[in-house]
Amino acid sequence: MIDPQGVPEVDPNETLARFIFSRSHIRRSDGTIKPDAFVPDPHAELSVMRHRDATESELWAAGHAIAALRDRQLHGRGDVGADAFLQRGLAVLAAPIINDGPPAR
Amino acid sequence: MRLAISGYGVSSAARYIDATTRRNRRHLHQSPAFGIESVLRDDLAAAWAECRQPGWDGYDALPVWQDALRNMYIFLEALPLGAPHPTIAADPHGHFSAEWYRGPRRVLSVAVTDDDLLHYAALVGPNRVCGTETFYGEIPEAILSLMRRVYS
Numbered sequence: 001m002i003d004p005q006g007v008p009e010v011d012p013n014e015t016l017a018r019f020i021f022s023r024s025h026i027r028r029s030d031g032t033i034k035p036d037a038f039v040p041d042p043h044a045e046l047s048v049m050r051h052r053d054a055t056e057s058e059l060w061a062a063g064h065a066i067a068a069l070r071d072r073q074l075h076g077r078g079d080v081g082a083d084a085f086l087q088r089g090l091a092v093l094a095a096p097i098i099n100d101g102p103p104a105r
Numbered sequence: 106m107r108l109a110i111s112g113y114g115v116s117s118a119a120r121y122i123d124a125t126t127r128r129n130r131r132h133l134h135q136s137p138a139f140g141i142e143s144v145l146r147d148d149l150a151a152a153w154a155e156c157r158q159p160g161w162d163g164y165d166a167l168p169v170w171q172d173a174l175r176n177m178y179i180f181l182e183a184l185p186l187g188a189p190h191p192t193i194a195a196d197p198h199g200h201f202s203a204e205w206y207r208g209p210r211r212v213l214s215v216a217v218t219d220d221d222l223l224h225y226a227a228l229v230g231p232n233r234v235c236g237t238e239t240f241y242g243e244i245p246e247a248i249l250s251l252m253r254r255v256y257s
Binding site: 019020021022023024025027028029032034035036037039040041042043047066067070072 | 194209226
């Protein structure tokens with residue numbers, strides 16, 4: 001497990017995952033993801049998860065855990081290279097969320 | 106020569122014509138052959154039901170308010186008869202968007218805000234186009250043109 005105090009900076013070659021919790025963000029025609037899913041929240045920040053060394057199972061487990069925490073249904077996941085954001089002048093910052101205990105109910 | 110008619114006259118006669126035009130267009134939109142009522146019933150209703158609460162996207166999205174719903178309804182009604190049906194989604198700012206999609210490089214997305222603006226972005230082959238138009242009740246030619254290019 002990564003030391004929360006020693007999280008490495010995001011490498012341009014890293015893959016990032018955006019979990020999709022809204023059905024309307026996935027095109028029924030071909031299962032691709034609409035750009036609305038990647039519009040930053042009102043705070044002008046977009047929350048994504050770093051793949052790093054996670055397996056597919058671990059990635060999906062994380063998505064389902066977030067869905068349960070937020071009382072939403074996981075509809076899919078969009079993987080994007082960090083470089084796609086960097087090429088457009090956006091900053092990609094490591095900002096780990098440290099879980100201090102079981103999710104609130 | 107093509108005559109463009111704006112729905113923004115201010116006289117009583119102009120308002121009557123505008124109201125009549127909207128009523129007739131609404132009636133035609135109810136037609137299965139020409140209309141968009143199926144989109145209004147299905148996609149818009151489903152998106153509205155899903156996006157009315159804060160955080161509906163699983164993150165910090167603002168809820169979609171009734172003004173946004175009303176404006177998207179008006180936008181859809183203003184589409185030319187027989188226009189391809191868009192799909193409806195919402196964005197974290199609480200706006201609805203309509204998307205016409207034929208492939209990764211044939212897509213147009215229009216966000217309808219609650220302050221009468223249309224923010225659009227399109228990928229048409231190698232070209233990328235985006236902009237903002239004010240919505241006066243008629244679909245701006247810039248957006249209609251992109252719609253035609255997506256489906257050409």
